[in-house]
Amino acid sequence: MSSLSDQRLAALRERMAATGTDLVAIGPSSHMIYLAGLDPHGDERPVMLLVAPGHAGFLMPALNVDSARQKTDLPFFPWRDDDGPDAALADLLKASDLPANPSVVIDETMRADFALLLLDALPGASRRFTDDTVGFLRARKDDAEYRLLKASAVLNDKAAQAGFDALKPGITEEEVAAVIRDVYKAAGASPVFTSICFAGNGAFPHHHTGQTQLKAGDAVLIDIGGRLDGYPSDMTRVGYFGAPSEEFEKVYAVVESAVQAALAAAKPGVTAKMIDKAARDVITEAGYGDCFPHRTGHGLGIDIHEPPYMTATSETVLDEGMVFSIEPGIYLPGKFGLRLEEIVILRADGAEILSEMPRDAVIR
Known part of the structure; x- marks a missing residue:
């Protein structure tokens, strides 16, 4: 043993x-x-x-x-x-x-x-x-687990960037997913999920990647994860193919503010529901409360979804070493969905983000 x-x-x-x-x-x-x-x-x-x-x-x-x-x-x-x-x-x-x-x-x-x-x-x-x-x-990751999760997150950054770099007129969601899966495989990792959402498909929080073709004026949402050396990654970034619409830029700013609010609230001793509240309050005050239908986050470890969960009712007291997602979103049916997701590990002074990829909208 x-x-x-x-x-x-x-x-x-x-x-x-x-x-x-x-x-x-x-x-x-x-x-x-x-x-x-x-x-x-x-x-x-x-x-x-x-x-x-x-x-x-x-x-x-x-x-x-x-x-x-x-x-x-x-x-x-x-x-x-x-x-x-x-x-x-x-x-x-x-x-x-x-x-x-x-x-x-x-x-x-x-x-x-x-x-x-x-x-x-x-x-x-x-x-x-x-x-x-x-x-x-x-729920409390040690240094060895942190290193494995960090390496997986950095590989995920590379995979997401490759997905955005592949965008061109007429490419399908599935073709972008294939590019991303190839990045995982080349690094000795295995793809776990690749949710590629063009235009209105992004308004489905759990869209199944399909044959929708990219066209000018489409928002793009990429939510992906792979498994490297036994530990997974999970991250969501958004972009726009062409000049972003005013509505996209407005919604992006709200979601980014919600992420920042949740990050600021994430400290040892805080209950998980306060993380959800911090993000949800920003979105609600901006008038999009009904467009945020899911929890703010979930734990990540050997499993992609594991405790703790950042829900409106969770009384879990957060502790150093806990790893979880912060992923508020706004979904506008028929238009687009916009979610930004970070995986963080909780340190004594707050949340450390594992990804090194900026959250800026990727414009192509």
């Missing part, structure tokens, strides 16, 4: 002690990647990592044991298709040495049948999800 896995399991056990947790059960998910560096094949065969104060081990289908052994030296409790998982799970629970009626944390991304298999084997257990254990740890 890597020293990183050792450190993270030790940190998890500290959180378990602080939260009165007897067992953490993790399915084949990003939580398992974070804790053990293992991403086993996930299908209908139950697989899970169980972490107790004095023991950690895997319930593992026998046909996956040899492959998984290359990534971890934690003990396996294997089971075969012709036997089923019940006996192996019972052995793993016995080794976990749990008290009666244990307090169990369940991976919220685990398959329901996996979770029920475990809970049925622990009658009387109380259960909750990972927010105050694994989720708590994952």
Whole structure:
């Protein structure tokens, strides 16, 4: 097992002690990647990592044991298709040495049948999800994670710039997306999403890139992300093909002001809802409140969307090391949509932006 896995399991056990947790059960998910560096094949065969104060081990289908052994030296409790998982799970629970009626944390991304298999084997257990254990740890990035996220963001800058540089009359959204994907692949990264929006398509916050052709007078929105060395990027920039309209320039100024307001509000000790409020107040005061239909941001780590979430109702208290997006937008149906997105890491004195690409509208 890597020293990183050792450190993270030790940190998890500290959180378990602080939260009165007897067992953490993790399915084949990003939580398992974070804790053990293992991403086993996930299908209908139950697989899970169980972490107790004095023991950690895997319930593992026998046909996956040899492959998984290359990534971890934690003990396996294997089971075969012709036997089923019940006996192996019972052995793993016995080794976990749990008290009666244990307090169990369940991976919220685990398959329901996996979770029920475990809970049925622990009658009387109380259960909750990972927010105050694994989720708590994952929300606070260490220096190694910061470096990986920063490198991914800088590559994303290059990909976005290539997308804007490719703009020409008649090019399709999909052709621009292909240029961007090639930048990721050339750097050894994998594309995760490429949302290229011309003209009125930008008014759909989650537009699916298609065959719309670029023409003079079109606004352009590029929201893209790739994955480099296991960590993703996510950024949105806007531009205009031709001389920008007065309306575009007006809306751009409002959204840029909203980003700046949210950045200024982002400090340790502030609740996440205050970040959303800072951005939303600017847009509402400018008369576009009904045109901003989504949250201001989401956390970013191993997953592109993970806690914390910058919503109007989130009471999450922000802490140093948290990484999240700030991405207010204004969407005008039939005209254009304008969203500006930064990924930031929270430092003691405020938000550090990971991207190095200016937010200025790109005019082509």
